[in-house]
Amino acid sequence: MKKIAAIVICLLLSSAAFSQDNGGFFKRLRNHFVVYDTIYIYVTPSENDSVINVDDEEEEDEEEEEEFSESIPIPIDTLYTFDKFRKVILFDNNTWLYYNLEKPVIPDSLSDDHWDTESIHSYKDIALKDLPDTVTITLVDSLHGYCIPHPGPVTSQFKFRWRRPHRGVDIGLDTGDAVYAAFDGVVRVDMPTRMSGGYGNVIVIRHVNGLETYYGHLSKRLVKSGDIVKAGELIGYGGSTGRSTGPHLHFETRYMGQSFDPERIFDFERGTLRSEEFLLKKHYFSINSHYGQTDQQSLAASKKTPKDTASSSKKVYYKVRKGDNLGKIAKKHGTTVSKICKLNGIRANKVLKVGQTIRVK
Numbered sequence: 001m002k003k004i005a006a007i008v009i010c011l012l013l014s015s016a017a018f019s020q021d022n023g024g025f026f027k028r029l030r031n032h033f034v035v036y037d038t039i040y041i042y043v044t045p046s047e048n049d050s051v052i053n054v055d056d057e058e059e060e061d062e063e064e065e066e067e068f069s070e071s072i073p074i075p076i077d078t079l080y081t082f083d084k085f086r087k088v089i090l091f092d093n094n095t096w097l098y099y100n101l102e103k104p105v106i107p108d109s110l111s112d113d114h115w116d117t118e119s120i121h122s123y124k125d126i127a128l129k130d131l132p133d134t135v136t137i138t139l140v141d142s143l144h145g146y147c148i149p150h151p152g153p154v155t156s157q158f159k160f161r162w163r164r165p166h167r168g169v170d171i172g173l174d175t176g177d178a179v180y181a182a183f184d185g186v187v188r189v190d191m192p193t194r195m196s197g198g199y200g201n202v203i204v205i206r207h208v209n210g211l212e213t214y215y216g217h218l219s220k221r222l223v224k225s226g227d228i229v230k231a232g233e234l235i236g237y238g239g240s241t242g243r244s245t246g247p248h249l250h251f252e253t254r255y256m257g258q259s260f261d262p263e264r265i266f267d268f269e270r271g272t273l274r275s276e277e278f279l280l281k282k283h284y285f286s287i288n289s290h291y292g293q294t295d296q297q298s299l300a301a302s303k304k305t306p307k308d309t310a311s312s313s314k315k316v317y318y319k320v321r322k323g324d325n326l327g328k329i330a331k332k333h334g335t336t337v338s339k340i341c342k343l344n345g346i347r348a349n350k351v352l353k354v355g356q357t358i359r360v361k
Contacts, residue, residue, distance in 0.1 A: 103230070185208055
């Protein structure tokens with residue numbers, strides 16, 4: 001039995017193919033596969049391989065290990081090229097070859113309509129009443145995948161918050177945590193805090209499925225306007241820039257400029273997509289419409305005015321005193337730490353400051 005040998009080299013994305021074979025490299029390989037950012041190259045037994053006795057296995061393994069090391073060059077480094085979807089792999093026998101990352105198929109028409117790189121919201125001239133009642137959106141297909149922007153808890157939902165509409169979800173993270181592109185697309189906006197207002201460092205990506213996604217409060221942006229990005233590509237690092245009470249990712253999903261609850265398409269708790277195809281309804285664009293409601297509840301909620309919403313929820317605030325912590329405050333007001341965290345967009349280990357005002361109901 002032949003000993004399986006694995007050679008691991010770090011690259012940048014997945015689903016790739018080599019485009020150049022110097023020195024008959026692949027003639028000595030029977031297979032290779034890619035998982036995320038790692039290439040695994042391995043040899044499997046052929047039909048003509050003879051059966052090895054158990055007593056001779058150790059000796060045979062040593063011989064085959066020596067033969068394998070002499071016949072297959074070892075990858076020792078990866079070099080970048082001018083194209084981020086193409087790398088160069090260097091081997092220990094002074095040979096090299098190209099490694100092509102799978103580049104998303106992006107139609108030219110994606111940037112034809114309302115393409116504005118200097119304004120976060122580019123569909124200002126399209127009114128909600130002009131949108132169709134329903135739109136079927138194919139989120140992923142055989143050519144385009146998806147990725148959760150950051151694997152973390154939703155600390156604040158799509159709803160009215162502090163008398164203002166919160167048109168996305170907040171995902172808990174630490175400053176410097178990785179943030180990924182949700183779908184394949186093109187970066188429309190790459191904007192610093194001084195220009196974006198409350199969003200802080202923000203990235204807006206227009207996707208091939210017709211949606212746009214927003215990534216706010218970043219500590220660092222790694223892509224720029226016009227860049228093609230692949231689902232799962234690292235686009236920035238989380239932070240607390242702009243109007244923020246602490247490190248988190250503000251994530252929005254929009255269609256033709258209108259926002260809707262991202263939890264309708266993503267299950268952030270499990271890190272999965274709820275379905276490959278999504279039926280977007282006009283009443284979903286209301287700040288009062290959110291995942292978990294029936295269609296009747298969503299439709300009724302969408303007819304509420306901001307004044308109705310504000311008056312229907314009685315908010316209770318508390319000023320932090322010396323010796324307080326979230327557990328004590330929650331017990332005092334008959335609620336839970338997790339509910340207080342969601343109301344304030346904070347984590348359970350948040351250190352409270354004396355005099356700080358937090359919402360408890």
